[in-house]
Amino acid sequence: MTTQQQINIAAPRSGDIDPKYIRQSASSSSNWEMFKWLFMRISGPILLVLIFTHLFTNLMLGDGVHGLNFGLVAGKWASPLWQIWDLVMLWLAMIHGTIGVATIIDDYTKKDRTRVAFKVALYLASITIVVLGTLVIFTFEPCMTDAAGNLLDNSPSFCFNQ
Amino acid sequence: MSTATTAQQSPPAESKSGRGTLYRGKEGMWSWVGHRITGVVIFLFLLVHVLDTALVRVSPEAYDAVIGTYKNWYMALGESGLVAAVIYHAFNGIRIVLVDFWQKGTKYHRHMFWTVMILWVVVFGAFFIRHMMLVLGG
Structure with missing residues (x-):
């Protein structure tokens, strides 16, 4: 049989609250915790839309995985819509993932050094990944040439019409 | 974040209903475990995915060569596992948002968990059939 235990916890309005638990005196670190908590819940649903669309257009439409090649990427990034789409997806996913993995590290590492x-x-x-990905999206050149100025093999067909 | 501490500080005795609390045991805890594992898997893949896409800045051949190694049945199974993780993480994430922001979220969290499971089976099943047919068909 379990014994009912009576636990007395002061009601919040009792005025006996330790100052460190009062919102007005919240330190900047707790605001940062609140920001991360909110960021996860705002970026999550946005990422759902961005990533489901990304997977559907690249893997489900047309020939699916067989259609993936340099030409497909070049065709997509010719449109500012997909450039912005992929840029927002990159930044939101990387920040969301970094906050998540940092939380897991905090939970499971015991020593400060670890x-x-x-x-x-x-x-x-x-x-590194965010900077690299951003540079790739903005410096992408669909019609690359070699030192002699000839188009590289596998360049998308529209490059040869210029 | 706070979910971890909540899981560890739950009272040792289960509630009268025997259903545990929101986080300890049963759906609340296992959905949380699944969310962590799928989250880490997706993050590690994302690092690699940005690197392989960055090959478009090297040359069309380099990109097509690496992407070409994905176009077989065993890589398709790996991709399916990844997409399964993404779909779970996405739907369970919506459940977490509803638990936190919807007034009746904590009351219906178990119903929402099973809704997540059903949606996961339907959406992933559709993806898996289409993806494997495309891979094996060509």
Whole structure:
């Protein structure tokens, strides 16, 4: 048989609250926690739409995976809509994923040194990928040429009509 | 974030109904475990996916060569596993948002979990059939 335990917890309006639990004196770190919590819940539903559409157009329509090649990427990024789409998807997914993995690191690492090492590795990887991905989207050149000025093989067909 | 601490600080005794609490045991906890595992898997894939797409800046051949290695049945199974993780993470994420922002969210969290499971089977099933038919058909 379980014994009913009476636990006394002061009601919030009792005025006995330790100042560290009062909102007005919230430190900047708790605002940051709140921002991350909110960011996850706002970016999540947006990512659902962005990623489901991304997967549907690239894997379900037309020939699916067989249609994936340089020409498909070139065709998509010829449109500013897909450039912005992929850029927003990259940034939101990477920030959402970095916050998530950082939370997991905080939960499972016990020593400070281990935690810091994992998080430094995480942040370096994330920054590298976001910068690289952003540069790729904005500096993409569909009709690349070799040193002699000839179009590279496998260039999309529209390059040869110029 | 706070979900982890909630899971660890739940009272040791189960509630009278024997259904556990929102987070300890049963649907609440296992959906949380699944959300973490799928999240990490998706994040690791995303790092690789940006790198392979970055090959479009190297040359059309380099990109087509790497993408070409994805076009077989065993990579298609891997992609299907990834898409299964994405669909679960997406729908369960919506459930989490509803638990936090919808007034009746905590009351119906178990119903929402099973709704997530049903939607997952339907959407992933449709993807899997189409994807495998495309891969095996050509």
